[in-house]
Amino acid sequence: MIRFCVIDDHEVVHDGLRAMADREPDLEFLGGATTVPDGEHLVERVHPAVAILDLRIGERDGGNGIDLCRTLHSRYPSMSVVLFSAYGNGELLAQAIAAGAAGYMLKETSVGRVPGILREITTSGSWFEPRIASELLQRRAGGSAPGAxxxxxxxxxxxxxxxxxxxxxxxxxxxxxxxxxxxxxxxxxxxxxxxxxxxxxxxxxxxxxx
Missing domain, CATH: 1.10.10.10 (Winged helix-like DNA-binding domain superfamily/Winged helix DNA-binding domain)
Known part of the structure; x- marks a missing residue:
């Protein structure tokens, strides 16, 4: 059973992931939070295997999802943290990996793909949006080679x-x-x-x- 929670200031995201989990026998939605403090309390209380974070969570207070990812990863190193964003590029992915993220998903990803992504993360340890991962590889290779x-x-x-x-x-x-x-x-x-x-x-x- 893959137990997960979400920290995103849009309730519709919570509802969508809850409905998705209800259709998958090996997924359990543990709840959602809309602020960084509530998210930290949620994770402490429910101990998920995976925490999905909005990249922009906490921006009103001068932070973001990468900052929260770093905090959660240091506190719960066995938990997989996944960044969830409407946009992404190689630089953001590099920051996410440095903060300890096990995954990076775009919000344009269809809900039907999310169960497979969560399974991939829990079995292999990581999953990153292929297009963004490719951009990071090219950037780190100076843009002149297909791989890093x-x-x-x-x-x-x-x-x-x-x-x-x-x-x-x-x-x-x-x-x-x-x-x-x-x-x-x-x-x-x-x-x-x-x-x-x-x-x-x-x-x-x-x-x-x-």
Whole structure:
């Protein structure tokens, strides 16, 4: 059973997700909130597996859904937080991922697709709107390549995910440890991250390690 709640200042969104859950035997709608404080209290009370947040929630008080995502992710790291927005781009997705989001859905997404998206998030750990994910990949690759990692770079990231050091990765790929180190430094710089684990997280979130 996938237990979820929604934090969105539009009651119609709550009603739509509640009706959707009523039609799906493996989904349970735990309630909705229309403000950030009420949303925090709701999550604390019902302990959902997934919390769906409006990207613009809290704007009247100088915040937004990404700020709330960061707060909830730090408090409940095992809970999946999904941003829900009428718009999106690669920069917003990058901010959402950095805040700990497990998903990013557009409000234009048909209600019929939402159950499958929630299932994907709970089984694989993440789901991001493909069009926006593609934009992020192109932006981080400088807009000149179809993907953010070359084939060899992906193999290096896979090695990192297995806990291998530069020497072990190099042996697998028949390249020197120095070359592995060079590629890792290049990826860190290009993707604007600071740790090897962040490369693994990025590639995993964008489903490049499957």
């Amino acid at each position: 990692f070359s084939a060899q770079e992906l193999e290096i990231v896979r090695g990192i995910s297995r806990g291998e050091n530069n020497h072990e990765i190099g042996e697998q790929l028949h390249i020197s440890p120095h070359t592995v180190k060079y590629h890792i430094a290049s990826m860190l710089r290009r993707h604007e991250v600071h740790r090897r684990a962040e490369l693994v997280r990025l590639a995993s979130d964008l489903h490049l390690l499957e």
